[in-house]
Amino acid sequence: MIVNFTTGLVHAGSNRLLTHHTPSLFCFAVFEEGDNFFRDEVIDVKTNIRVNSTTHELSLDSRLTLLDALRDVLGLTGTKKGCDQGACGACTVIIEGQRVLSCLTLAAACEGQHVVTIEGLAKGEELHPMQAAFLQCDGFQCGYCTPGQILSAVCAVQEVHAGVPSHVTRDVRQTVNSATLTDEEIRERMSGNLCRCAAYPNIVAAVRQVLANELRS
Ligand code: FES
Numbered sequence: 001m002i003v004n005f006t007t008g009l010v011h012a013g014s015n016r017l018l019t020h021h022t023p024s025l026f027c028f029a030v031f032e033e034g035d036n037f038f039r040d041e042v043i044d045v046k047t048n049i050r051v052n053s054t055t056h057e058l059s060l061d062s063r064l065t066l067l068d069a070l071r072d073v074l075g076l077t078g079t080k081k082g083c084d085q086g087a088c089g090a091c092t093v094i095i096e097g098q099r100v101l102s103c104l105t106l107a108a109a110c111e112g113q114h115v116v117t118i119e120g121l122a123k124g125e126e127l128h129p130m131q132a133a134f135l136q137c138d139g140f141q142c143g144y145c146t147p148g149q150i151l152s153a154v155c156a157v158q159e160v161h162a163g164v165p166s167h168v169t170r171d172v173r174q175t176v177n178s179a180t181l182t183d184e185e186i187r188e189r190m191s192g193n194l195c196r197c198a199a200y201p202n203i204v205a206a207v208r209q210v211l212a213n214e215l216r217s
């Protein structure tokens with residue numbers, strides 16, 4: 001397939017799949033001969049996403065990120081937009097048990113998946129232990145990064161329980177153990193979440209408190 005990048009006109013060829021640039025990421029789109037590569041038309045995709053245990057049947061612009069779908073379509077503004085390019089972690093959500101940057105995830109790609117945002121972490125009035133630990137340890141100042149920090153920390157603890165090593169694990173042949181986890185390990189596992197208020201020591205303390213409480217119970 002040949003694209004005239006002056007006119008955007010697509011000419012005949014064998015490959016119909018091209019990368020198509022959006023403000024925040026590259027995605028794929030199908031083009032036919034005679035299409036315009038720079039087309040502006042919206043292609044809606046029917047998408048079923050379960051968010052915090054509620055299923056939503058949505059018709060979404062195929063280029064919409066999960067972050068924008070959560071905030072602008074579903075009104076779940078607890079998920080924050082920081083850099084919008086995968087560098088700060090403010091937009092972290094949990095998809096099928098894994099922490100994911102929602103600014104780098106297309107909403108339409110979440111068809112049939114379960115997304116947990118900060119709004120879905122507490123059980124009614126009862127805070128999740130990680131939320132309670134952030135409060136008790138003063139793990140935030142302005143709070144902008146905090147939803148992403150908390151969701152990331154929840155998954156970091158799950159990864160420790162699963163024995164997943166990190167970049168600073170001294171010996172990857174030994175199972176990671178929450179009882180002997182160093183602060184360096186916690187910092188490394190949380191290094192994808194930036195905090196402009198530099199609440200890092202208290203964030204580490206909050207994660208450590210959750211691990212310690214789990215060991216006691
Ligand atoms: Fe997604 Fe910064 S907003 S990583």
Ligand code: FES
Pocket residue numbers: 139140141142143144145146194195196197198199
């Ligand atoms: Fe302000 Fe982290 S608490 S950016």
